[in-house]
Amino acid sequence: MKNHIVTAFRLTIVMLAVVGIYLLIVYGGSKILPTKGNAEIITQNGQKFYANIGQEFKSEKYFHGRPSSVNYNAAGSGGSNKGPSNQEYLEIVQKRIDTLKMEHPGMENTKVPVELVTASGSGLDPDISEEGALYQVKKIAEVRHLSEEKLKELIKNQAEKPFLGILGPSKVNVLKLNIALDQLK
Incomplete structure (x- = not known):
């Protein structure tokens, strides 16, 4: 013992x-x-936003981030725990693809970036790929009466390169991108 x-x-x-x-x-x-x-806190018009937590943007004049399986509620992050072989999950993703293509006329034949139709593991990912942002350019340019080239340049300027140049993909923070978009003249 x-x-x-x-x-x-x-x-x-x-x-x-x-x-x-x-x-x-x-x-x-x-x-x-x-x-x-x-946390990275951004103050805009007297409101505080957390740049490292996904935000929901409903207006068509803004870039949209990844879907959230937790309704962008940072109090309880989590994924759906449904894999690519789950029929219910596949139906949800297909519905998102169909909705996205309907909302973005002229992009029907363009491949939909995966992060625009799938939620992240936490449901709170604040970033999308440059391709995900570029997919939305045509619609936002039309709604805001801006040139597509100006929006593409904005995305290029807002893109964050991989950490140390090698760790992870290039990405765009949706909140920061939309704040920069509002500041465009």
């Missing part, structure tokens, strides 16, 4: 050390990120 207690105590000490070191590595690693591991 005494041997088991001593062994359990030793294992507990070793695991505390391993987990503690892991936590220090994760915490230290977060401090080298651009936001230092903190």
Whole structure:
């Protein structure tokens, strides 16, 4: 009995050390990120928005982000847990594709970027690919009476390159893009 207690105590000490070191590595690693591991808050017209949490934009004069399986509620993030073999999920995605093509006339023969019709694992992804933003240019240019070239340049300027030039894809933060869009003259 005494041997088991001593062994359990030793294992507990070793695991505390391993987990503690892991936590220090994760915490230290977060401090080298651009936001230092903190939320990125943007104040616009007296309102605060969190740039690292997906926002819902309903108006057709704005770029839209990824669909959310949690209605953009940051209090409870989560995915649908339905995979590509789930018939109900496939029907939801197909309905989103059909709706997107209907909302964006002239884009019927263009491949729909996957992030515009599928929710992320958290349901709160604030970013889309440059292709996802470019897919929406024609409609927004028409609604806002802007040239498509001007919007494409805006997207190019708002695109965030991969971290350290190699980690992850190039992406566009939808909130920042829409704020920049409102500031266009």
